[in-house]
Amino acid sequence: MLLLSAVACGSEGKGSDSVSPAGGLPAITAGAAFGEKPTLAKGEGDPPKELKTEVISEGDGAEVKKGDQIEVNYLGQAWDSDEPFDNSFDRGEPFNLTVGAGQVIKGWDQGLEGQKVGSRVELAIPPELGYGEQGQGQIKPNATLVFVVDILKATTIPKVAEGTEVAQDNIDLPKVGTNTDGKAPSITVPDKDAPTELVSTYIIEGDGPEVKKSDTLAVAYKGVLWKGGKEFDSSYARGNEPVSFPLSQVIPGWQDGLEGKKVGSRVLLVIPPDQAYGDAEQQGIPAGSTLVFSVDILAAS
CATH class of the missing domain: 3.10.50.40 (Chitinase A; domain 3)
Incomplete structure (x- = not known):
């Protein structure tokens, strides 16, 4: 620089x-x-x-x-x-x-x-x-x-989610790593049919305030395709710096899936096509894809 x-x-x-x-x-x-x-x-x-x-x-x-x-x-x-x-x-x-x-x-x-x-x-x-x-x-x-x-x-934004690990006992959902070393967590997608409804669940539950749809968030995230588990985007791969954005300006699955979740948490999102990019291909995401994200909610303002 x-x-x-x-x-x-x-x-x-x-x-x-x-x-x-x-x-x-x-x-x-x-x-x-x-x-x-x-x-x-x-x-x-x-x-x-x-x-x-x-x-x-x-x-x-x-x-x-x-x-x-x-x-x-x-x-x-x-x-x-x-x-x-x-x-x-x-x-x-x-x-x-x-x-x-x-x-x-x-x-x-x-x-x-x-x-x-x-x-x-x-x-x-x-x-x-x-x-x-x-x-x-x-x-x-x-x-x-x-x-x-x-x-x-x-x-000042923490690098990772910090809180209480939550049991991942639903065998029909992806498993997300709980590491807190600042590296990208693993995401293992099961060999099953993708859910047709939005899934939003804690992997690590923080103790911060609940996210509002009007908030601007700072997050660390990783996204993979349900089909094949291929990674298509990750903040960890771009210098491991948090990403900030108004929640109101992202895909509906992020808006609905993160609203109400606590700052400091790691959240699993499984987003069906109608709350993601639908029938449109999007920068390496095939049309009609179900998306899987691990999202660390680091700050909200």
Whole structure:
């Protein structure tokens, strides 16, 4: 990973509602205070060739670490534009991610690590740490991106479920490993017909709060096909970092199967096709597949 460039406190411009960062990044011309929707000027001159991070106002919270689940508000625009391409302020809903898990562009993962909760930072992200030669939506190819990010909250996430093992005595269901060493648990699918209804059962029962469908979860998971037991996806295979997502945005089997389960638990999900991907093939998952997951619910917010 590239090292972050030196972080310097931004210097306030004329008036309390504008800031001109010390490192030559685009000025915040309105809404400069933490929590306010900012307005950014167009960048001046050539954009920086490397990631540049400026602290506009420093919070007094803990430093963000790789693997933390964080909640942020943000506004983003291209260096050569004064029109945002995206912002969370207008949606009225902060954005959640796990730092260092590859869920966002590299410039975010690298630029937010080490910043303090309660801080407002401005990032200038070169194309190779953004969307590169292909661009994305309104973002042109080879665009340097500028973001103002308010770090609202950070949660240190455990690596594995911790709780009480639950007996797996139903011979018609897959057996899931109960190891708590941070490695992917085994999943052994029986040579039987797949259930036609959703199955959601504890393998390890934690003692955290019950998951709500409106929650954003941090999980570790592994998925295999009922037919043949072939693995098709696993967070353990992608650097063993937790994955964060709003529960409302995943397949119905995850939504219904994880709602009401306790944080800190390992859960077996067996998801029939009508609550998964149905008759559509999906990235190596054949049409009409029943899916089997082991899911460690590590955090909820």
